[in-house]
Amino acid sequence: MSCGEGGKHEPLEDSRMDSGIDSYRSMYKSEEPREVSSDFSPGPRDKFVSAEERLDSAYESSSITVDSLGDCVKSCNLDPEGPQEEENPLTSITEDGDTILHLAIIHEDEPFAQQLIDFFPKEVLDIQNNLYQSPLHLAVYLDQADVVRSLVERGASLQLQDRDGNTALHVACQHGQTQCVSHMTQDWSSNKLAPVLQTHNWRGLACLHLAALYGQHEVLKLLRKKGAEMNVQDGTSGKTPLHLAVELHDIALVKMLLSWGVNVDASMFNGCTPLHLAVGRQDAAIANLLCQSGADKMLRNMEDETPLDLADGNDDILALFPFDDIQISGRSVVGVNY
Template sequence: MSRSGGEKQGKLDFDESRIDSGIDSYKSISREQDGSSDRSEDKEKPCVADERLDSAYVSSSLTVDSLGDFIEQCSISECESATDCEYTEEEVNFLTTVTEDGDTILHLAIIHEEEHFARQLIDLFPPELMDIQNNLYQTPLHLATYLNQPPIVKGLVEKRVSLELQDQEGNTPLHVACEHGFWDCANEMIHNASPSNLVNVLEAQNWRGLTCLHVATLRKHHRLLRLLMKNGVDLNIQVSCSKLILLCEVKTFGLVTKHPPDFLVQEGTSGKTALHMAVELHDAQAVNMLLNKGANVDAAMFNGCTALHLAVGRQDATIANLLCQAGADKMIRNMEDETALDLADGNDDILALFPFDDIQIMGRTVMSFS
């Protein structure tokens, strides 16, 4: 897709780890391949935005101008709703054009940050087409979130696109926002979602078993944590499974999109809550936020360890003190038959947090004076 008015600078510094059909294929173009090998000084320069490739360049003749011409000729403004519109065969063929990477025209407009065209396409597209997933199972909403485009995210969510579709990593668009700290995109999704959809999205786990709360905690995005907490996220949900997905195909307007079926193969993993993760990261602010909002201070991982076990084992007296003040049970035993007090042996700062009101032999309480 050619760019009118020159290349726009992206909102992020792109790197090779970014995953979407357009972004992941931004490859360096060797100066030797284009016949300019004598310009040796250019070989040391990194790839820049106007050198990037995506499916539009290699498999389609679509251009910004052709999109604009089509928009002028076809509008849904005359229809009461997109589903009531009757498209000509030429219009349907144009709307359902996909590249070899599975991108629709809307995917491409978002990838190239052509906001004006993307917004027109959102008005033009029937809802079914806006949930098409490309070869990496990304919807236009995934890409708009990944590129931090809140106006596009808002437009898509207002058209009731799915918030629950997952990409090849199992991430919903809200996972993507929580991963990168894009509060504005997350806010648009959360406040424009229906209550029932929001519950499902907040509980959705990616293929590593992580919910949006887990991801925001791991990335220390505290503002996003507050947003999730304010909107009723379950603070005690555990990293409970890894999932093997068999993708089924669904045809929409002649295009193939892929969805995970209801059948999932699950396998238990760690059982960590967001509180466990915050403790492991020595993130006292997140620990305090979670405790103040009612996180279960004594929630146990699958190995029986509570947050206090983790704090003591990491010799983090500050967080151990926060947990004790929140009423953490100091005598819960993990699968190794150890209490938090057992793990504190030798650390005077942490031992000072434990009242010696019990008689213990080898860490086991035999008499209590309380």
């Protein structure tokens, strides 16, 4: 499809060619920071393992609820050699799939959560509830940075994905939780961090895409310091963070990315470069920035359009393109003898 905002052309057969930022926004219009509560409803189970296949088979369904956490805490015995109740809340799971650690985090009882983190083995720390949220997911949603740090230090997995395909790092990047991001990436070598940064959620977005979409500049700076690949493409249309910054008219982010030396001519799956998108959206300021950074003005997308073809009579944008050169097959020929 055209890279312009007006959508003058019919879309290509492959739905991945969508170049509109609105599709991303609509995907995530309900993804404002969620208030985690006991009303979480179970998500679709078709692609997930059942409750019986949990990591720790000692865990059983129970009648405990988030509202009864206080009573559970009183009855908990954190001494593994001490007397055990017949129904031990430490090894019980609610009908929503939450362990007592999930509930402690949801209830924002951080001291109790910290005790549980120290007490439980790693396998229990990675148990996911019916929404496939691990305790780490919930701690990030609720911005409990100290709990996040403790979970990471105890070896909680950063690669677990919730029912939307988001890792805990995806969530932190989207909501700009820089402390949580810092804790989750603090001691990682670049080769260990890379698989998580390259993970796409079910919408095809990596952590850097979410940070760019939601204008989380500080998060992007943190990830760059960790060696993140700043030209990573999304899985649906092939956009890089620079494409997204251009579509959002986020000139500050465009400047920042260009200063880091990102690929100014990166192509989407439909061949559109950031300059195609800037011109198609009639953004002369960003188009000028891209041209100053060496963007190729003559690259063609899959509809055989150069950025100039999308200028639509905008004088500010047309001024960026020379008209005194002879062009043969769309390429400027300089120094021709007449």
